[in-house]
Amino acid sequence: MAQPATAAAPAGTLDYDPFRPDFYTSDPFGTYRRMRDEAPVYWSERWGWYALTRFEDVRAAALDADTFRSFEGMDIDDSRLEQVPPGSIGSMDNPRHDQVRSVVQPYFLPRRIAGLEDGIRTVVRELVASWRDRGAGGGGTVDVAQELAWPMPFDVFFHLMGLPSRHDPDPLEQARRDQLEHWTHELKDRVPGTPHLTEVARAATAGVQRFFIDLLEERRRSGRDDLVTEFVNADIDGVPFVGDRVTTESEVSGLMMILFLGGVESTAGLTGTLFELLAENPDQRALLQADPSLVPAAVEEAMRLITPLQLTARTTSRDVTVHGVTMPAGSRVVLIPGAANRDDRQFPDPDRFDVTRPRGRHLGFGEGVHGCLGAPLARLEARIALEEALPVLGDYELAGPPTFYPSSPNMYVWKNLPVAFGRSGRRPHVEAVHHRTTTVTLATAELETTARVVAKQEAADGVVALTLRGADDRPLPAWEPGAHVDLVLDGAPTRQYSLCGDPADSAGYRLGVLRDPDGRGSSRYVHDRLAVGHPVRVRGPRNNFPLVGSPRYLFIAGGIGITPVLPMIRAAEAAGADWRLVYGGRRRASMAFLDELAQYGDRVSVRPQDETGLLDLDGLLGTPEPDTLVYCCGPEPLLAAVEQRCAGWPRGSLHVERFAPRPQGEPARTEAFEVVLEQSGLTLTVPPDRSILSVVEAAGVGVLSSCAEGTCGTCETAVLAGEPDHRDSVLSEDERQAGDCMMICVSRARGDRLVLDL
Ligand code: FES
Structure with missing residues (x-):
């Protein structure tokens, strides 16, 4: 063990011991602050290593891979050589590190990761699907850590590795998946207060390594479209990456272990922390809800403030002097990004969670050759988790103290994060509108x-x-x-x-x-x-014109109204539905996409007006068909005629999309009226010549809007009291009758007062 050439004795009782069981629950950030100020090169007599905590020092060390080397691993406990053995990328220096990284790096390029978005969104939607029911009717609780932050990255990792999904019907595959998940949690078992792994952790480590080596063997025999098969097929300068040599297998299984630990645990940490910080900072959550474009900034701010990978270790290859303290060659040096990311020399008001903080460099994903390979994936997962779950949780709060995951001292990760939600006291229809609008805006934040x-x-x-x-x-x-x-x-x-x-x-x-x-x-x-x-x-x-599942459809398109219908008939055809399209236009030459429609044969009836006259709507719609949904898009006269013919059809049969506002009669009321904004505590007067939207915006209350003519549905607002005078082109007749929501860009009041959920 290297000895300090120059003592960097901490002042007073400053004692940094990340092995202490209560270290992360007893103000680690206060300890870091003192280390940065009082002992920027900290020497731990007890454990025999140095620690760097200032932003510039940690960053400089991370970037100087020739001096701060990785061959002894990045952990500070026994796991450094047992779980990430020599020959795996986490304990590898150059040139081999870059060669091995080049094999896997292409899989994690932002462009390739972006292609995973739909799949990740599906996973997250499945995970949060049941929450809404729990929150209805007076509130419920959910453990965000166990029900989202952990299972999401597990599913993504399993997908990347070509391992079975949670829906795989094969019980053997499920057992295999469960075993791997179980071992993962046991990997972190430590003798309390010491750097030593327990026998349970050693057995789990052996199990996981065997699992990955067996997986390589399986893919060698029969490849698939997954990351493991890419490893099997890769070469480095013409030499197969996965050879027959045990050392090479160790490299590959070590790489998979790093991806597993980094990809799952770090992302679980980031996601849980994000929701914890938003529970503790409702003002910042309100900013996100009002301006979803802040979601990516919130992810970065959470990563900065509570960095999942709190520390990482290196070994010096030569004597290095920092702040007058010389660390001899061979010294173990702990780099603490968790401290560096709160350095007030770099970040103003560093302990504050501020989603509007100007973007700046933080060390949450590391720097230099060992910078986080999976950063784009972690960012994507955290963003989607927020976009999908925050609208469901709404104004949630902690339902009890979160508990820490019993990890290595490197990590700051939640095991349990219970939150209560759905207790806003909002009536169900207000919740529904709130959910619709927030989901739309958060999901489209990026x-x-x-x-x-x-x-x-x-x-x-x-x-x-x-x-x-x-x-x-x-x-x-x-x-x-x-x-x-x-x-x-x-x-x-x-x-x-x-x-x-x-x-x-x-x-x-x-x-x-x-x-x-x-x-x-x-x-x-x-x-x-x-x-x-x-x-x-x-x-x-x-989407204000979604295709609802049905055994039979009648599509009616007029002119450019064919555009939303094209993907609908493709979907109806793929679903095996019985469908017809009647497509009208002035002249054949003015009707778009006829070539494309020809493939559907006589399911499509093309009716140019100068050849066949007006559409025979009486013939098409004269007799209601209870199991048929009618979808119509086109010019206003066509829509009005179809609405009239469908008046006798079952409720919900007709779906229309307008490109232009529906003609409206005179407003029900020509005088000014009052709007009460319940959440904001404001009462405003809407004069006859202004919209509710413009008055509300002028009062400084943010409302999302787009078309400003009642056709897009963006400004939908829940009505708490009063009777709206609907003047939009989005709501159905039934929705208008319900009177519980309105498009405030065009709709007004029938009486002298409306109370809105704003
Ligand atoms: Fe488009 Fe109001 S902003 S409907």
Whole structure:
């Protein structure tokens, strides 16, 4: 063991001992503060290592891999050589480290990780699906750590490795999965207060290593589309990465162990901490709920403030002097990112959780050659967890003290995080609106993005089909038939356009745009100025016209109203439904996408008005068909006629999508009225010539909105009292009758007072 050449004795009672069982529950951050200020190069007499805590010192050491070497592992307990043995990437120096990392790095490039978004979102939605029922009717509790933060990264890791999902019907595969999960938790078993692993941890370590070596053997015999098979097929400078040599297998299984420990435990730590910090800081949670674009910043701030990997270790290859203290060659040095990330020399007010903090470099994902390989994946998982679970939890609070996961001293991770939610006292319909609007906005938080026009083709007279790709070819957000996006145009008003491509094609969107010479200028801009190669801002997608499951559909499209119908008929066909499309237009040459529709044969009836006259709506809709859903999109006269014909159909049969506002009669009331904003405690007067939205915004209350003409549904607000005068084009007749929500960009009050959930 190296001895200190220059004593760096801590002052007074400053005692840093991460092995102490209560270390992380007894203000570790206060200890770090004193270390940074009083002993920036701390010497632990008891354990025989140095510790660095200041931001610049930790970063410089992490970047200087020639001096601060990794061959003795990054842990400070026995696990450093037993669980991550020599020959695995965590205890490897260059040049071998970079060679091995180059095998796995391509799998974790941000572009490739972005392709996992839909799958991760599905996992998270399944995990939180039951929470909503628990929160209804007066509130419930959920353990965010055990029911989200841990199972989410487990599922993602199992997916990457080609291991069975939790839905695999094979009991043997499930037992295998359960065994691996069980061992993972036992890996962390330590003799309290010491650096020693227990026999249980040693047995679990052997079990996990054997598991991974057997998995390699399986994939060697029969490959799949997974990361392990990529390892099996990879080579380094022409030499197979997975050879027959035991040492090489040790490298590979060690790499998988690192991915497992890093990918699962760190992400569980980050996710749990994020929800814990938002419970403790309701003001910051409210900021996120009001402005979902802050979600990625919240993830970074949680990573900075309570870094899951609190410490990592190195061994010096030469004498190094820092702040006048010389650490001899061969010294073990503990780098503490958990302390560096709270250094007030780097971060103003460093102990505050602030989701509006300007983005700056933190050391949460490490730096240098051992910087976190899976950082893009951890960020993605944490973001999706927040986007999906926060709308369900709403204004939640801790339901009891969180408990720590019994991990190595390197880690700060929650084992249990019980929270209570759904106790807002809101009535069920208010909860429903709150959920709808918050889900839409949080789920689309990242979705206002710059795309690029990669194709622009004439689809019919006066119609162009635009194909958009994500910037840097990143996949665009997932969508479902009936969805639309906002095109946020530079020099023309923002406009909504239906997505008419294939939802399975995550690489790009297709839109059909009809030139409207009398419109507000957006379609003229698209036709005349937007060209291939141009960037364009896209917001959404959003869906007010979802395809509801049914054995039979009648689709009616007029003109450009064919666009949302195209993905719908594809979905109906794939589902084996019995469907028909009647597609009307002025002239055949003005009707877009006819070539594409030809594949469906006589399921599609093309009815150009100059050839066949007006659509025979009486013939189509004269007799109600109880098991048929009618979907209609097109110009207002067609929609009005279809609504009239469907008046006698069963409730819920008809679904319409409007591109333009539905014509409205005179408002029910021409005088000013009062709106009471219950949450904000404000009472405002809405004069006859202004919308509720503009008055509310002028009072400084944030409301999300987009179209401002009652067609997109973004500004939906719950009504607590009073009778709305609905003037939107989104709500169905039944929804209007219920009177419990309204689009405040256009709708008004019938009486002299409305109370809104704002
Ligand atoms: Fe689009 Fe109100 S902002 S409906």
